[in-house]
Amino acid sequence: MPDEGKYCTICGGAVPAGPEIRKVLVDGKATGIDRLDRILEDVIALGLEREDEIRAALLERVKAFNYVPTKKADAYAGALMAEYRAALAARR
Template sequence: GSIDIKQILVDGKATGINQLEYIIEEVKNLGLAGDADIKVELLKRAKVLNYIPTKKEDAYAEGLLEAFKQG
């Protein structure tokens, strides 16, 4: 697929995520209510399309959730 990178904040640093809009759209369609569930699904999809270090997963999940809520 084509590369479409948008930035999220990870530990306060702008970090590029490939296919962010697609990831957010997919998770929105699940209709989840809880932040914890949303973070799991965002992270799961982001990891397929992006390298996310294991020890940074929580920080990425937070940044993805912020983008999800803004989007």
């Protein structure tokens, strides 16, 4: 029986696909992040001002729905921060 579906070449898990998956560049690689739009709205609503707090809040929420390799946490945080800034600018 052939394998069905798509699997991550890094962790071997099923690649998420669906209406709530957005792709962002993490270390130059397109990476699917589940529920990113919701996460961004939630963190914006917190009204945090310090970048370290925003990065931590984004990463904490992303990790609840997505696998984030420990070695790539800073790269993910940077990519998430860029998405956060874009979402914040779009609201204005």
